[in-house]
Amino acid sequence: MTCExxxxxxxxxxxxxxxxxxxxxxxCAGCRDCAQLTTLLRDREYQAATVLNSxxxxxxxxxxxxxxxxxxxxxRVGGLVVMASGAAWxxxxxxxxxxxxxxxxNSAEADGRNALRTETIPLTCLSPQxxxxxxxxxxxxRRSMYWVPSTGISAITVRGTASELAxxxxxxxxxxxxxxxxxxxxPAQKTxxxxxxxxxxxxxxxxxxxxxKTSTPPKGAGPSEIPPATK
Amino acid sequence: xxxxxxxxxxxxxxxxxxxxxxxxxxxxxxDAQLASLAAAGDDSAxxxxxxxxxxxxxxxxxxxxxxPDEAEDITQEVFVxxxxxxxxxxxxxxxxxxxxxxxxxxxxxxRRKSKRRGRLALSPGAQPARDVYTTDPGGRVDRERAASxxxxxxxxxxxxxxxxxxxxxxxxxxxxxxxxRTGMKPVSVRSSLFKARxxxxxxxxxxxxxxxxxxx
Numbered sequence: 335m336t337c338e339x340x341x342x343x344x345x346x347x348x349x350x351x352x353x354x355x356x357x358x359x360x361x362c363a364g365c366r367d368c369a370q371l372t373t374l375l376r377d378r379e380y381q382a383a384t385v386l387n388s389x390x391x392x393x394x395x396x397x398x399x400x401x402x403x404x405x406x407x408x409x410r411v412g413g414l415v416v417m418a419s420g421a422a423w424x425x426x427x428x429x430x431x432x433x434x435x436x437x438x439x440n441s442a443e444a445d446g447r448n449a450l451r452t453e454t455i456p457l458t459c460l461s462p463q464x465x466x467x468x469x470x471x472x473x474x475x476r477r478s479m480y481w482v483p484s485t486g487i488s489a490i491t492v493r494g495t496a497s498e499l500a501x502x503x504x505x506x507x508x509x510x511x512x513x514x515x516x517x518x519x520x521p522a523q524k525t526x527x528x529x530x531x532x533x534x535x536x537x538x539x540x541x542x543x544x545x546x547k548t549s550t551p552p553k554g555a556g557p558s559e560i561p562p563a564t565k
Numbered sequence: 566x567x568x569x570x571x572x573x574x575x576x577x578x579x580x581x582x583x584x585x586x587x588x589x590x591x592x593x594x595x596d597a598q599l600a601s602l603a604a605a606g607d608d609s610a611x612x613x614x615x616x617x618x619x620x621x622x623x624x625x626x627x628x629x630x631x632x633p634d635e636a637e638d639i640t641q642e643v644f645v646x647x648x649x650x651x652x653x654x655x656x657x658x659x660x661x662x663x664x665x666x667x668x669x670x671x672x673x674x675x676r677r678k679s680k681r682r683g684r685l686a687l688s689p690g691a692q693p694a695r696d697v698y699t700t701d702p703g704g705r706v707d708r709e710r711a712a713s714x715x716x717x718x719x720x721x722x723x724x725x726x727x728x729x730x731x732x733x734x735x736x737x738x739x740x741x742x743x744x745x746r747t748g749m750k751p752v753s754v755r756s757s758l759f760k761a762r763x764x765x766x767x768x769x770x771x772x773x774x775x776x777x778x779x780x781x
Contacts (some may be wrong), residue, residue: 391623406648
């Protein structure tokens, strides 16, 4: 064994397991430097082991046990206090949220519900005036209203709350879908209908003159202007 | 190959139970009995546990501490935790191994806590010596020597290497026992031991005339 091999072995090998007839010890028997180094390393580790392994604890075990019991109890109580504080904190936050944040959110939601929106509903069968007559009783909010276009566009614009808009939309859709509506009649059926209407108007004029009553129809859009065939 | 591996694993799994002697089993049974009594609130049983294991816990704490005083603090902390958690001890393992795990955890947490407080930023020598054992000059000398050995041997090592070196080379456990105690793989234990020895012995080896040539 060379010195290099010996140092390599000493650098990482176990000094406790160095037997007297091991290659390192055989080498050390003939090499003064390696022998000194081996003795130095073994002595150092032996001293460290002796000092550390024989050092007694200074504290009395009974005192340690009593202190441990005391501190353990305190920590248990401390843990409970921390847990209770945490629970109280969570409850406080919850109450604060229930008192301030949630009502605010609810009012915001209610505001959203009451907010006015504008919607234009296209018409395929009804005239804008007819649609206005239908929705008139339902659009009655303070700022709710509807516009009937004057340029002949077949649509009606309604401004109101979400519920008013939904109601208007549903009503208009219901009347628009009606298969017996005037707009769905054939030209022949329309002519017959007009004749019938003019006949009824003539009769009422005559009876009105006989009774001395005015025959002028009431002004404004009303249910009487809705074509009879629509519903 | 598979069969060989299976046999090897089976042998490894079976070895701890088979290696238990009658004395070990009797000790385990006594420990379990003491632990169950302590868990039930018997203070004298807990004091017996402390009396039995305090030197061992203090010795383990020394390898994690910077000086014997810190090891005393770790020992106290270990027994506080033992008192808190004694109900969780399962009697199928040894109480010693369970206490070792608590010591390791406590030491690590205390170190982390003290690091957080910035105490480790100061060098150990810069800290004021705690003059508490003036009544025992011999003990004081021993403690100072222990502290200097800890500083000299362990200050440069990472905690894992320090632990393995102490268990194997200073306390005399075999690498397999150290692996069992620390929960590491035997290969990792050997690797850590190899590195620790190299680091610790390097300064002394450097005095050898042919070391320079070797280190090139």
